[in-house]
Amino acid sequence: GQSLEQPSEVTAVExxxxxxxxxxxxxxFYGLSWYQQHDGGAPTFLSYNGLDGLExxxxxxxxxxxxxxxxxxxxxxxxxxxxxxxxxxxxxGSNDYKLSFGAGTTVTVRA
Amino acid sequence: NAGVTQTPKFRVLKTGQSMTLLCAQxxxxxxxxxxxxxxxxxxxxxxxxxxxxxxxxxxxxxxYNVSRLKKQNFLLGLESAAPSQTSVYFCASxxxxxxxxxxxxxxxxxxxx
Numbered sequence: 488g489q490s491l492e493q494p495s496e497v498t499a500v501e502x503x504x505x506x507x508x509x510x511x512x513x514x515x516f517y518g519l520s521w522y523q524q525h526d527g528g529a530p531t532f533l534s535y536n537g538l539d540g541l542e543x544x545x546x547x548x549x550x551x552x553x554x555x556x557x558x559x560x561x562x563x564x565x566x567x568x569x570x571x572x573x574x575x576x577x578x579x580g581s582n583d584y585k586l587s588f589g590a591g592t593t594v595t596v597r598a
Numbered sequence: 599n600a601g602v603t604q605t606p607k608f609r610v611l612k613t614g615q616s617m618t619l620l621c622a623q624x625x626x627x628x629x630x631x632x633x634x635x636x637x638x639x640x641x642x643x644x645x646x647x648x649x650x651x652x653x654x655x656x657x658x659x660x661x662y663n664v665s666r667l668k669k670q671n672f673l674l675g676l677e678s679a680a681p682s683q684t685s686v687y688f689c690a691s692x693x694x695x696x697x698x699x700x701x702x703x704x705x706x707x708x709x710x711x
Contacts, residue, residue, distance in 0.1 A: 495638075520698045522700075528704075529704050529705055531702065532698075535699065574641065576641075576698075578697055578698055583697075584646065584697055585631065585643055585646050586643075587643070587657070588642075589640055590639060
């Protein structure tokens with residue numbers, strides 16, 4: 488089975504940097520994805536790490552360490568619109584055609 | 599492109615009633631998924647399909663059935679609704695080469711009384 492852990496809530500002010508950690512225990516591992524979901528909305532894909540290291544997409548970056556079974560999503564220059572829930576998700580292997588999601592981290596950005 | 603669409607958007611059922619949720623995608627994606635989302639529990643996979651005519655169980659399949667008769671459609675059925683099935687249901691699709699990048703529909707809010 489798959490087990491993912493991420494903090495339940497994070498609060499920060501506009502302009503700050505937030506790091507959301509995700510640790511996983513899985514029977515297999517192919518890659519780590521991140522999704523954003525605004526309140527009342529649908530999840531949307533943010534980033535994917537298949538290899539160790541940092542992936543940067545604008546103000547958002549995602550990092551993976553396969554040896555530590557750990558990844559994080561870094562939100563920089565926080566804006567009010569970044570207030571949302573963020574989910575990490577694991578694909579268990581190349582023959583695994585589904586994702587297992589963490590419970591999500593609610594990020595609240597304050598003025 | 600409409601992307602992924604779901605019908606209905608909201609439904610109230612009485613215990614024991616049945617219903618079908620429809621998901622449609624116009625991106626020619628091979629894979630389709632049904633999730634349920636409950637407060638504090640993230641997204642839990644109910645069933646999924648890797649192609650027309652094929653389905654597989656996910657993490658929480660009990661009480662649900664699915665069918666994928668056409669590539670663009672994925673139906674989720676509740677034969678005898680229970681209050682525990684009150685939830686928000688999301689459908690998603692992905693290309694066969696990119697399971698990691700799933701596109702979600704707007705969701706269906708289901709209340710079972």
